[in-house]
Amino acid sequence: xxxxxxxxxxxxxxxxxxxxxxxxxxxxxxxxxxxxxxxxxxxxxxxxxxxxxxxxxxxxxxxxxxxxxxxxxxxxxxxxxxxxxxxxxxxxxxxxxxxxxxxxxxxxxxxxxxxxxxxxxxxxxxxxxxxxxxxxxxxxxxxxxxxxxxxxxxxxxxxxxxxxxxxxxxxxxxxxxxxxxxxxxxxxxxxxxxxxxxxxxxxxxxxxxxxxxxxxxxxxxxxxxxxxxxxxxxxxxxxxxxxxxxxxxxxxxxxxxxxxxxxxxxxxxxxxxxxxxxxxxxxxxxxxxxxxxxxxxxxxxxxxxxxxxxxxxxxxxxxxxxxx
Amino acid sequence: xxxxxxxxxxxxxxxxxxxxxxxxxxxxxxxxxxxxxxxxxxxxxxxxxxxxxxxxxxxxxxxxxxxxxxxxxxxxxxxxxxxxxxxxxxxxxxxxxxxxxxxxxxxxxxxxxxxxxxxxxxxxxxxxxxxxxxxxxxxxxxxxxxxxxxxxxxxxxxxxxxxxxxxxxxxxxxxxxxxxxxxxxxxxxxxxxxxxxxxxxxxxxxxxxxxxxxxxxxxxxxxxxxxxxxxx
Numbered sequence: 392x393x394x395x396x397x398x399x400x401x402x403x404x405x406x407x408x409x410x411x412x413x414x415x416x417x418x419x420x421x422x423x424x425x426x427x428x429x430x431x432x433x434x435x436x437x438x439x440x441x442x443x444x445x446x447x448x449x450x451x452x453x454x455x456x457x458x459x460x461x462x463x464x465x466x467x468x469x470x471x472x473x474x475x476x477x478x479x480x481x482x483x484x485x486x487x488x489x490x491x492x493x494x495x496x497x498x499x500x501x502x503x504x505x506x507x508x509x510x511x512x513x514x515x516x517x518x519x520x521x522x523x524x525x526x527x528x529x530x531x532x533x534x535x536x537x538x539x540x541x542x543x544x545x546x547x548x549x550x551x552x553x554x555x556x557x558x559x560x561x562x563x564x565x566x567x568x569x570x571x572x573x574x575x576x577x578x579x580x581x582x583x584x585x586x587x588x589x590x591x592x593x594x595x596x597x598x599x600x601x602x603x604x605x606x607x608x609x610x611x612x613x614x615x616x617x618x619x620x621x622x623x624x625x626x627x628x629x630x631x632x633x634x635x636x637x638x639x640x641x642x643x644x645x646x647x648x649x650x651x652x653x654x655x656x657x658x659x660x661x662x663x664x665x666x667x668x669x670x671x672x673x674x675x676x677x678x679x680x681x682x683x684x685x686x687x688x689x690x691x692x693x694x695x696x697x698x699x700x701x702x703x704x705x706x707x708x709x710x711x712x713x714x715x
Numbered sequence: 716x717x718x719x720x721x722x723x724x725x726x727x728x729x730x731x732x733x734x735x736x737x738x739x740x741x742x743x744x745x746x747x748x749x750x751x752x753x754x755x756x757x758x759x760x761x762x763x764x765x766x767x768x769x770x771x772x773x774x775x776x777x778x779x780x781x782x783x784x785x786x787x788x789x790x791x792x793x794x795x796x797x798x799x800x801x802x803x804x805x806x807x808x809x810x811x812x813x814x815x816x817x818x819x820x821x822x823x824x825x826x827x828x829x830x831x832x833x834x835x836x837x838x839x840x841x842x843x844x845x846x847x848x849x850x851x852x853x854x855x856x857x858x859x860x861x862x863x864x865x866x867x868x869x870x871x872x873x874x875x876x877x878x879x880x881x882x883x884x885x886x887x888x889x890x891x892x893x894x895x896x897x898x899x900x901x902x903x904x905x906x907x908x909x910x911x912x913x914x915x916x917x918x919x920x921x922x923x924x925x926x927x928x929x930x931x932x933x934x935x936x937x938x939x940x941x942x943x944x945x946x947x
Contacts, residue, residue: 531862643883646878646881651878652875682915683875684870685916685920
């Protein structure tokens with residue numbers, strides 16, 4: 392075999408039509424060029440993966456800041472983060488600015504949705520059974536990344552949910568908020584409240600890919616706590632960091648009949664069926680967003696402990712338990 | 716001796732203190748005595764001053780409305796606990812101010828409570844017809860007040876200071892109707908650290924993220940806010 396190859400090589404050399412060393416040269420050159428492209432690409436994608444979530448939030452804010460004019464929402468695909476499943480694509484997305492709301496019937500219903508969202512007590516009074524507003528858990532009018540923004544939720548429905556063991560439309564999901572987080576009753580399908588909230592969410596998410604995981608969706612998951620969440624430690628965290636606004640008893644006094652800061656337990660708070668009663672949800676929300684304007688200042692352990700403390704108090708019962 | 720140095724303007728309101736006095740007596744007759752006695756003592760103190768104590772009305776106005784031109788703040792209708800804390804902090808140096816520190820030190824703790832109680836009982840700011848025409852600066856101000864700027868983790872002013880900025884007792888003072896020079900000076904003081912008596916550094920955290928233009932806009936807006944843009 393080597394002999395035959397050498398013969399062929401010499402033969403080619405003699406005929407002078409094609410020098411076989413070119414083959415080696417081309418292969419070597421291809422490998423070198425591929426190496427030049429691949430190595431830096433690998434380094435860059437590694438750096439992207441290693442970015443902390445805080446850096447993600449900043450990417451969004453940077454774009455948001457440039458977003459006061461009439462520019463359309465922007466989209467930038469990012470390499471999938473290592474911890475996500477193979478089907479999720481993480482995408483940065485900025486919702487449109489409220490000053491760019493269209494006039495006419497569509498603008499009108501979006502505005503109503505925004506009003507319901509920010510002042511649920513006034514605009515959806517009939518379906519609310521406590522002292523809360525949607526915006527209490529979805530900060531900045533449902534726009535803030537890592538505070539369960541509407542624009543990141545909208546495109547993820549329909550979705551199967553363990554909570555009620557069926558495929559839920561976005562409308563179904565909204566009624567869940569009213570039953571549990573708002574301790575009220577579900578607005579009927581086709582009611583003006585649901586239509587308005589659907590429209591507001593749709594408008595906020597316009598231009599975002601459907602079914603794709605957007606960066607900033609939900610509350611950023613925390614790693615398992617180093618020590619089991621502890622009520623007594625949580626009480627101390629609460630007194631130092633939270634009581635100034637939420638009151639020592641978690642029930643801030645009202646101004647003109649309305650809570651300025653949401654009651655965290657008791658009759659005017661979310662009921663026992665709400666997502667916020669799950670300690671990992673509460674801890675994740677608190678860590679990323681509390682105290683207001685000082686997100687990510689508590690340690691993760693403090694967030695776990697204070698979430699445990701908050702949810703150690705009595706609150707309205709889960710309506711599903713009452714029914715059964 | 717100090718009374719001679721008082722600006723004549725301060726005597727003028729004191730001389731026509733009749734109306735507030737009648738109102739105060741009416742209050743006193745309505746509720747439990749002790750707290751209202753404090754309030755009456757506070758009213759007298761704010762109008763007449765005392766040994767080493769300039770009458771409050773000299774700078775803060777006859778009805779605690781403040782003095783816009785000089786940047787002296789409105790006190791009327793502020794939460795009692797907030798006002799009391801400020802007097803305590805002036806007296807122990809946690810809040811710096813050349814005019815207020817000596818006054819606060821001259822007051823007894825009882826007098827600080829009386830004055831705070833009196834000013835808290837006066838009616839707060841009410842929307843007036845002076846609302847300025849909208850300009851890009853005022854729009855920016857109203858946006859910060861009502862929505863904040865979450866791109867920079869700045870919460871809306873009104874998220875803590877109450878709907879329409881009217882204050883959230885006991886800790887969060889009213890902002891609306893406050894002279895713009897005062898608001899501007901406080902935000903700058905938090906930035907520079909000359910004021911550091913905010914609970915948990917809440918205001919320092921906000922002020923540090925604000926640009927001069929934003930401080931200017933919010934200060935101007937809060938002096939004569941309009942709420943028409945709040946819920947379209």
